[in-house]
Amino acid sequence: MTRKTFVKESKELFRDGRVRIAMFIVILLMGISIWISTQHYQNINKQYETAKTAERNVWDNQGEKNPHSAAHYGTYAFKPKYPLSLIDQGVDKYVGSSIFLEAHKRNEAQFSAAADQTGLARFGDLTPDFMLLFMIPLLIILLGYNSFTKEHEMGTLTLLKSQGFSAWRWVLGKWMALFIPILTLTTVLFIVAGLILSNLKDFGIFDWNSLIWMYLLYTAYYIIFVNLILFISAKTKKSGISLVVALSVWIVSCLAIPKAASNIAEDKYPYPTRQEFAANVLKDKKQGLDGHNPWSKEAKLLKEKVLAEHGVDSIHKLPFNFDAYRMQKGEEHEADIYFKHYNYLKDQFTKQTKVYKGLAVFSPYLPTRFMSMAIAHTDYATHWNFADAAENYRIATQKFLNDDFAKNSAYGNWGYKADASFWKKLPVFEYSPPELTAVLSQNTLNLAVLSTWLLGSFALLSFIKKI
């Protein structure tokens, strides 16, 4: 029964001109989007390599200079692109790709691509993730909306019933006829993506495990849609109505709920504006130790403390340059302030994430989207991770510079200049994103919600028997 249903349904699908056209369009668009993404990816990575080397050259060849001048002159941390961003671009377009690292200040990543595009960009891009997340579910709807309703409409249901058939075998046949074309399509796409990725030279290490996880993720997402569409088709009487209902489910879960979620999240846990944030940081900074200001109360307290520790009565007798020491202490204090304020942002973000996860109960799109971005290293969490790494590097750089200043010069000697060869001793900024296992363990809740959806949608299917 199952096999016969499967063969019959598949034949019907492949005879249908609209299905063939739709399949063709999806495959064509997918091909185009992969090609565009590959170009984009190679381009960005080339720029990344050039920028990174050029910036390091500028840093290394500063010549003789006061270490603190060099600290103000600063350097840049650039964010690389990772292989799987070829499949899911995630939020990459909306976050900056370079962070300026300077003394006294933690800067945010600058220059997001979206800011350099027209309003049209907000409709979305023709990328593989757009095809995977939006278009293939639509294809499932097109293939499956009349799976059961046509039996009603053509009167074949009565014939079937008279045969004494087993309902679940029949449903299974229909399920396979709908799922197997989609599975084939997805498998081919991922194999092609894998081949492209493993053949790109020099650009990061590509991990097949991540790709397989992504493949499983999308397969689960499509199974949920297959189940939902079959359920809708079984519970409605007319094909037209089945189609409209299926489409409403699609638009609610893929477009309406994510947008509504973003509004609710912002309403409940708002971010400060950029200027407010800067003003708050400034307020805190004013209250603490300022490395450049020897006359403040905090600076005097620090002086007394250090003098007592070393048992001397004048800062001239200290074995190091007190100016530089104070500078480093000020730096540490400022880093703490930034840490506090950025932690607040991170906190808001975590709370917002909970809103998204809560609303994922109504939309299988949300957990899939978040998981997919996380595996591809194009999600917001990875961006935070990168920004934190850059900040740690900035703090280490400041210490490296101030220590040299303190060790090699005497108090009051602002004219001190470090050797031209000194700058090369600063370690290079290296960043590697979290491993797959870490990403997965961070996303257990998303995985759980998605599994619930998967099981729940199968449970719905079991109701079809009573057709």
Add this chain to the structure above:
Amino acid sequence: MLSYNFKYELKLLLRSKWIQLLSIILLLLFGFSGYNGKEKVAKRKAAITAAQDEVKKNDEMMLQLLDSIEKGMQVSASRWTLPTSPMAVGNYHPRVAAMESQSMAFIATGQADLFTHYVKPKVSGDDAALNFTEMTSPVQLLFGSFDLAFVIVYLLPLLIIAFSYDILSAEKESGSLRLLASQPIGIQNWVLQKLSLRFLWLSVLVIVALVITLFILEIAWFSMFTAFMLFISIVLTYMLFWFALAFLVNLWVGSSAKNAISLLGLWVLFVLLIPSTLNQVSTTLHPMPSRTLLINEMRGLKAEVAKKQDKILDNFLRDHPEYAINDTTQTRGFYHRYMASQQLVKGELKPVITTYENQLQKQQAWVEKLKWASPAITVQESLNKMAGTSTGDYDHFRKQVVVFAETWRSYLTPFLYNNQNFTQKDYPELPQFVFLPKPESKLHLVPVILLGITTLLFGIGYISSKKFEERTVLTSF
């Protein structure tokens, strides 16, 4: 026949609960999206007011400090933050350059979540590095906002499709079409009448739901009546476009399910595929030069400039002999060198910066031309423009800020080079930023052109279906 049709349609729609259902859906959608829009505008206004209040408070402190210093009293602030120094005023007491919201801002978020609505340009720093992006969670930017524009551009067509995909085919499928065929009315006339009535009802529902929403949200739509009417006419013509497509599909395609598929295919095409493809093509045709490489260029330049600071200052003073004459002390410090170098860097970078602006403008011009490929783009862009949140509006604001930053700098630099103190007397002279909204042109043409396209579609359907009406409509069953 029309009046009979009218009565019958109304009864049908009421009995099938379509009108009731639609009213509730529309009220909910408009209510939620209108509320979101209103909240966003309120947040924006509050942020600007807070920033201005803060500046006012700081200014009072600055004036007090100036007063004490001018009276020769001892002050406790750090030396380099004292407002007698023009550079301290320029860096620690910047003005707020704010982009106030337009009266219709609640209808479309547009680029409002991406860009900031106020900045405080200082005398030091680069204009190129002025950050105009807002601190928003990128996830939020990715998903977009549930605003009125979203409901109108994305969801309203779907309601229309659900409302009109089977007007002819349902009659065919239930067999009542044969009865109708015996009546003295052409099939396309009859479909047209039926669709017009549905359009009429939907329009009434949309307008009423909108007015109720605005009334509940306490948005004074009546005070901006002309803008509101333009908004309504854009929405109605956009709806009419989808009804025209429904008309064509009803006449040309067959069964209800096939109609629904065709209409949904058109929806995917116009709302999702054409916009994303056009965006891809516009960025491919007019690619933005890499910002990362811009950083490199800027850094290289600055490294070079830093080495020759003294020479640059000499050259600068040679170009501006007025400073040498007015100032008798001739003291030269860090800021003298810095400001002269900045000016040089700015001049050198100018061509690079302009490429970005030009590329964006080219992209924008391209989009302006091709936006007619999909009414969804046309309507979204028009609503953004009405709301004052389109890319063009933010571009306009950015340019004004850059001009203001220059005004701010050029007001204070003469003090610096003349080694002249900033005093209480000079305070009222400080430049203020006045935001001028982008003058909107030709928006009223949008509904007219949409109407033209729609009439064309109706005309095509009307003429072409006449030829094969008897054949297809009656023999297919």
